[in-house]
Amino acid sequence: MISPETIKKLHELNCEDVARRLGLEVNMHQAHCFMHQDKRPSLAFKNNLWKCFACDKGGDAISLVEEKCNLSFVEACTWLCEQYHIYMPSTNLKNTKKRPKLRHRRTLVIDREGSRPDFDGDVASAIINLADLEAKGKEFLFTERKLSAQVVEKMKIKSVEDSTKMKEILMNTFDEERLIKCKVLKRDNNKIQLTINIPSLLIPYFDRTGKLVALQSRYLGTNENIPRFKMLCNSRKQLYNMVLLAKLQEGNKLYIMEGITDCLAMLSAGYPAVAIQSATTIPETELDKLSGFDLVMVHDNDKAGVSAFYHLHRSLLRYGCRLKCATIPALFKDYSAYYLYLKK
Ligand SMILES: [Zn+2]
Known part of the structure; x- marks a missing residue:
């Protein structure tokens, strides 16, 4: 063959x-x-x-x-x-x-x-509860990306734009070693520093029951050497917005987006969507949770996006799910770009 x-x-x-x-x-x-x-x-x-x-x-x-x-x-x-x-x-x-x-x-x-250190849910919860959605976060989400304020609030997205303030509050709540162990702080030449890049969005991940299972930051600055996304508090690979599954019925349509910002755009447009973190970050052990829904992937218009679709398609076959594919007009690189066009 x-x-x-x-x-x-x-x-x-x-x-x-x-x-x-x-x-x-x-x-x-x-x-x-x-x-x-x-x-x-x-x-x-x-x-x-x-x-x-x-x-x-x-x-x-x-x-x-x-x-x-x-x-x-x-x-x-x-x-x-x-x-x-x-x-x-x-x-x-x-x-x-x-x-x-x-x-x-x-x-x-x-x-x-x-064998990997555990996700520190207490520290992650504290970070999300202590933070607000500040000016740069709002500018990115609402002015630049035109996302729905209701969706952003529901997803509990915050931002951290002042490292001193966040560091101080965390160090008053937890002991230093714990914060270093979950990689929120690092010791650099005997100076304690926050590892979250400033400014960043804070994106919490909740499971089907609404429990916080991961925390991710999305850098909003202009330094090109800083990676855009970073998992915090020893978070593992997860699917984003799994809490939505509790509200769906078996057989309902569910969109799988490539990346968090595309997912937020899809939700803002009123569609039920979850997301993989990126084309190369597919949480294999989580995929069985998607079985029973009418799954449609909306991937980016590039090679990595197409590969991610085939990879996900094949992985989901093991759970008896047939993944369909929705295409974005070729003019747009991803759903976010298409969404912005529709918003204009
Ligand atoms: Zn072996």
Whole structure:
């Protein structure tokens, strides 16, 4: 079904790059193994090969995708072709036999996550409750992006525009070590500094029950060396606006947006929407929560957006969900741009 030429191309792909696209953190050609509870990195990469020295498992890019995503050979090849824009004649995926699921896959995922520090919900709640939505935040959300004030209020979006004030309040509420441990403060040459970039929006993530599960900042300044988005308080990858799911009925339409600002624009336009953080940040372990809804993805008009759609499409198939795709007119780079055009 897949030509030997295509398989050869996929076999020759750089495994380290593939691993990164799968969300593994690779340092010095090594990563923590996803198949066993790995304290020290046992997964090694060399050119087009990978191997875990503890599990004694390894192979090429195709087998890495098969193992990591629990996909069949054909599915893994399809995913790689989409990722690397390798032409592949159309295949009939319906007839591919699915490999039996790896046993204990779920526990392994949890174990791996468990080795990371926990999300500090108390500190995150305090930050969100202490902060206001200040001038620069308002300017970005309302003047620049024309978002609905009602939506912004409901999503409890705030901003931090004065680091001294925020630092002082936090240090009066929590002890210093805890704030350093959850990476809200850092010690730099014996000086204590706030790690949140100023000015930034503060974006809280709530789960289906309304519990705060993550906090993210969105930098509003002009320094190009500062990354735009940052997860705070040891937050993990999450889907945004999951609290909406409690209000929907099974079979209802639900839009999946690429990024928070697109999600806010979609909500402002009156549509039910959740979001992945970015094209490359797909929380695999959260996706089962989306099953049962009529899912439509609105991705950016670029290669990364299209890849994200295929990735999400394939991941959701495992939960029996068929992801549809809504296209934005080609003139606009993303939904936010289209939304602004409609607002004019
Ligand atoms: Zn291993």
